[in-house]
Amino acid sequence: MPHFILETKRTTMQTLQTERGSVGTLLGLLVLIIALYVGHQLWLKHKGPRRLEVPTTASMSVEPAPQSTDLIDEQVHIELAPTPQPVQIPTSPYAAMLTDIGQMIEQGKLQEAQSKLQALPPDALSDMAIRLNVATLWNNLGVHQAQTAGTMGAGAFAYKTAVSINSRNSTAYMNMVLAYWELKDPGLTTEMLEEAMRVAPENAMPHLILAQRFIEKDELSNATTHLEHAKAHSVDSPQAQSFLNNQIAYIEKARKAEQNFHARDSSHFTVKYDGGEDYAVWTRVLEILEDAYRDIGQQLGHYPSKPILVVLHTRQSFHNATSGPAWSDGLYDPSLGRIKVPTQGALTDQAWLTRVLRHEFVHALLDDRLQGHRIPQWLNEGLAMQLAGDAPPDIPAFIRGEVALINLTHLEGSWGGLPAQYAMVAYLEGNSATRYLIDRYGMGTVRDLLDRLSKGEAFPAAFHDRVFITYDDFQRRWVDTLNLSLQGGRT
Ligand SMILES: [Zn+2]
Incomplete structure (x- = not known):
């Protein structure tokens, strides 16, 4: 009977740094709560609880990826959608023109609608009712632009124009903040966020963004204050409240630990x-x-x-x-x-x-x-071990008998829940696969891969684009190389 063990030498084990993930990032939380707050469609894909597949086959092989992705973190997939507003056109010499523009927007003739809005004579805006409606049209133009492009940021110019025409339009203001936030636009200043709190006092979003900024500046008590405000504005969402309670407790713990x-x-x-x-x-x-x-x-x-x-x-x-x-x-x-x-x-x-x-x-x-995008955990840890210097030895150095490796696709999500013995296997595999990636394809390829991931490309696609073989083929070649090395070591 084959023996399935991955034995490790105790002395070498100490060379492995291991760590555990913390609570979810506030960035993820921000997206979640912003989606709740903007009040739009939100799809949560809750995966089941993490379950480790214990290897059961002989020899050093990689198991085929199963249909489920139990080991991958539960992911929050959110479609942000900005808010359009009803337009009520008053009686005015411009009424017909504004109605036309409203229809163009509804029909998706966005370029044309934008040209017409930009061509409105300044005196059209001297009538307050017209002015409010023009701002609303600009907001709605931005919403349709964002929906067409599939990204909030695409509406930024239109929202900004809407706000410049009617600075009290809270919908346009919050859409602008959201667009700027998504674009990481430096125009999203603290002053703008404070103004957003005045214009839309019930909205949690400006508080969340400010909390994140205070965390980045290590001003944790200010961050907590804004999270408490955000919580007070989240009474309608037990999910958001629960997230915020955890986050506040976590920050307070760090603050107390570091206060002196x-x-x-x-x-x-x-x-x-x-x-x-x-x-x-x-x-x-x-x-x-x-x-x-x-x-x-x-x-x-x-x-x-x-x-x-x-x-x-x-x-x-x-x-x-x-x-x-x-x-x-x-x-x-x-x-x-x-x-x-x-x-x-x-x-x-x-x-x-x-x-x-x-x-x-x-x-x-x-x-x-x-930039907030994901990297498979095996590569994240693998790069940390390889670049730290003094990386642990490759897997064949630990092998006694035969062993089944955990498929890398199972090692993409957080390892926080892994029992210690599987965590070790995970680290060894991350180290080994990353080492193979660097040795065989070079750091330039790794840099290209990171570049694609930072733009939000999915890992298998980015991998195929930059390494020029599929993720599956890569795993097969890596394991083949390990087996060759094992055989070489035993002759
Ligand atoms: Zn690490």
């Missing part, structure tokens, strides 16, 4: 740390991080768009602050945008410290690079 910490900046990092610790650790950590910034940034062809926050904990406060499993070495927390690392005794094992910091920096860098 001191902060020190380098060019590209802010390192926070409990003043009782050894100052030398702080200095060493900044050096390691700045090296990582140059080296890993160059390899991935990307440098973070903002300073990265790194929080140094004692081992006890690390586990209290992260609720991480006992085997967790470090953590990148995407929801709060910070690296958390325990530093007790760090200077006595600088190789460990360097590896953990570089590993978590890769996660932070990829998070910044992907």
